[in-house]
Amino acid sequence: MIPAAFDYVAPTTVDEAVRALAAGGEDAKAMAGGQSLIPVLRMRLAVPTLVVDLSGLTELTGVHDDGDSLRIGAMTTHYEVQRDPLVREHARLLCLATDTVADPQVRHRGTFGGSLAHADPAGDLLAPALALDAVMVCAGPNGTREVPAARFFVDYFTTALAPDELLTHVKVPKLTGWGAHYEKFNRVAQAWSIVAVAAAVRVSEGKIADARVGLTNMGPTPVRARGVEEALVGQPATAEAITSAATRAAEGADPPSDGNADAEYRSHLARVLTERAVTAAVSA
Amino acid sequence: MRISVTVDGVEYRDDVEPRTLLVHYLRERLGKTGTVVGCDTSNCGACTVHLDGHSVKSCAVLAVQANDREVTTIEGIARDGQLHPVQEAFHQNHALQCGFCTPGMIMQAIDLLADNPDPDEDEVRHGLEGNLCRCTGYQNIVRAVRDAAQKMSPGSGPEAERVDETAVVDRAPMHAGGGE
Numbered sequence: 520m521i522p523a524a525f526d527y528v529a530p531t532t533v534d535e536a537v538r539a540l541a542a543g544g545e546d547a548k549a550m551a552g553g554q555s556l557i558p559v560l561r562m563r564l565a566v567p568t569l570v571v572d573l574s575g576l577t578e579l580t581g582v583h584d585d586g587d588s589l590r591i592g593a594m595t596t597h598y599e600v601q602r603d604p605l606v607r608e609h610a611r612l613l614c615l616a617t618d619t620v621a622d623p624q625v626r627h628r629g630t631f632g633g634s635l636a637h638a639d640p641a642g643d644l645l646a647p648a649l650a651l652d653a654v655m656v657c658a659g660p661n662g663t664r665e666v667p668a669a670r671f672f673v674d675y676f677t678t679a680l681a682p683d684e685l686l687t688h689v690k691v692p693k694l695t696g697w698g699a700h701y702e703k704f705n706r707v708a709q710a711w712s713i714v715a716v717a718a719a720v721r722v723s724e725g726k727i728a729d730a731r732v733g734l735t736n737m738g739p740t741p742v743r744a745r746g747v748e749e750a751l752v753g754q755p756a757t758a759e760a761i762t763s764a765a766t767r768a769a770e771g772a773d774p775p776s777d778g779n780a781d782a783e784y785r786s787h788l789a790r791v792l793t794e795r796a797v798t799a800a801v802s803a
Numbered sequence: 804m805r806i807s808v809t810v811d812g813v814e815y816r817d818d819v820e821p822r823t824l825l826v827h828y829l830r831e832r833l834g835k836t837g838t839v840v841g842c843d844t845s846n847c848g849a850c851t852v853h854l855d856g857h858s859v860k861s862c863a864v865l866a867v868q869a870n871d872r873e874v875t876t877i878e879g880i881a882r883d884g885q886l887h888p889v890q891e892a893f894h895q896n897h898a899l900q901c902g903f904c905t906p907g908m909i910m911q912a913i914d915l916l917a918d919n920p921d922p923d924e925d926e927v928r929h930g931l932e933g934n935l936c937r938c939t940g941y942q943n944i945v946r947a948v949r950d951a952a953q954k955m956s957p958g959s960g961p962e963a964e965r966v967d968e969t970a971v972v973d974r975a976p977m978h979a980g981g982g983e
Contacts (some may be wrong), residue, residue: 520843521822521823521824521827522822522824523822524820524821524822525821525822526821527804527821527865527867529867553863553864553865553868554845554863557824557845557862557863557864557865558844558845558862558863560822561824561843561862562843570821572865572867572868574868598857621933622848622932622933622934623858623911623914623915623930623932623933624848624851624858624859624860624863624911624933625845625860625863625933627854627857627858627859628859628863628864708932708933708935709846709932709933
């Protein structure tokens with residue numbers, strides 16, 4: 520199908536983009552890589568009157584070393600994140616999760632910030648961002664503000680961003696030397712996660728000293744598996760300890776039932792995939 | 804909107820509506836029907852082209868986003884009557900049945916080989932994840948990509964596709980409407 524007609528602007532600065540969004544009102548839509556938006560436009564499930572194309576905002580690309588954290592530009596593509604040496608060294612969980620996003624063509628266009636702002640609960644970068652305690656830097660007409668991942672994801676496809684705000688950067692605290700793994704369960708090529716688990720662990724002298732576990736598609740927003748994290752910390756990095764901790768994976772989650780899986784099966788998947796993810800992260 | 808885009812070595816200047824998809828621009832305005840539409844969901848990859856040397860699904864890019872950029876389609880990879888090595892390998896290995904997915908498969912395979920000049924079978928399958936063959940001819944497609952890798956020297960990607968001398972085609976606007 521062909522999208523409904525819309526006006527189009529391609530600003531070159533964040534200020535221009537924010538002004539364009541504000542002037543466009545509630546029917547204006549920001550477009551990052553467009554890999555979710557353009558298919559939706561084509562099916563006319565979205566009919567914005569104005570598309571603000573962010574691809575000219577070169578100030579929002581690239582990964583910078585900010586000392587204790589990385590600052591990732593929202594318009595950095597998945598392809599760039601996958602290959603970035605800083606991300607690989609200090610936030611490897613993001614590389615691993617990004618490897619599983621859609622397919623190579625989509626990863627050439629799709630962006631890190633676009634995925635987070637789109638907030639599809641089956642999207643693969645939300646749970647890692649939550650597990651890594653990422654902080655979203657948002658720019659609006661009144662300047663910038665920072666929103667922790669735990670407060671950024673509000674509901675299905677809904678974030679804390681106001682209609683005239685843009686996600687400009689993501690601050691990701693460095694977890695240098697941690698083991699990481701992203702375990703994704705889906706049925707066919709290039710499909711979204713039915714459930715996936717993002718795990719990062721720090722092992723010291725045979726014991727799990729720190730653990731982060733995030734769940735994809737186990738509710739309207741990404742879920743932090745705090746019960747698993749509590750159960751892991753201080754335990755020896757053994758199969759028994761991991762298996763025991765993983766039984767708590769679905770605690771507090773509110774998984775959907777849909778054509779792919781019902782809620783009970785998703786909870787089962789969360790436990791199984793958590794065991795696999797933490798096991799792989801410990802030995803990574 | 805007025806755009807200037809280089810497609811298969813020729814520069815075109817055109818007026819397009821912002822909603823025009825790149826694949827529709829290529830097929831309907833430029834007559835580049837070698838690039839095909841196989842689905843309506845951005846899953847099949849049949850419309851894969853290269854935008855500034857990287858593979859994209861041209862149904863998920865607006866024509867206006869190709870402004871001042873370089874597009875390579877399946878029609879632009881043969882040189883002086885010689886098939887591209889990946890085309891030749893698809894031919895030699897019988898890597899097509901109905902042939903509908905082939906333009907996208909070949910464009911994605913060229914992209915894959917630019918990043919990874921010697922992929923193993925798993926890497927080929929992962930690299931072609933965005934391209935679907937409804938004849939399920941994957942075995943020979945994978946064989947062809949690995950065969951092409953053997954026959955090509957590394958670096959067949961963006962640099963090999965760059966065309967220095969571009970002709971210019973200035974075209975009259977075909978649609979009056981659309982935003983600017």
